[in-house]
Amino acid sequence: MRSLLRFGSLVALVVAVIAGTIDSIQSVAASVVVMTPMGDAWNDISPSTLAFLQSTISYYLHPRVYDDVLQWVLYQPAFAVFLALSLLLWVVAYKRQPAAGRFAV
Incomplete structure (x- = not known):
């Protein structure tokens, strides 16, 4: 389950980067800030x-x-929604290290 959530986070991050790239290209072309x-x-x-x-x-x-x-x-903005979704999925899938450390008995 954790790997599926991490994969979903990766996909959302890729979509966010693509959406941000499209918005930045449109912003440069129009000489104004464009956020879809x-x-x-x-x-x-x-x-x-x-x-x-x-x-x-x-x-x-x-x-x-x-x-x-x-x-x-x-x-x-589409890139912000997908960035937030990516962060949310990553936080849910995150596995904390044990408090005692790696070499604890």
Whole structure:
């Protein structure tokens, strides 16, 4: 399970770097700072899954959850969302060293 979470963290980090690179290229080309919101990036890639997520959350949880929580996430820059997801997965998969040390009996 830990290796699966680490792999998910790696994938999220790679997607964050790609999204950040695309935003930086667009920023240089436009001579202004461009940060693509997560919702716009998701809508460009797969609009049907975004609509499915909205209807699923509205039906099974509550419509206000989508309006308050998910809309806020969708307005954040895509690279920041994937960086936060990568960090969260890495923290969950992290294994601390024993307090006694490596050579303790």
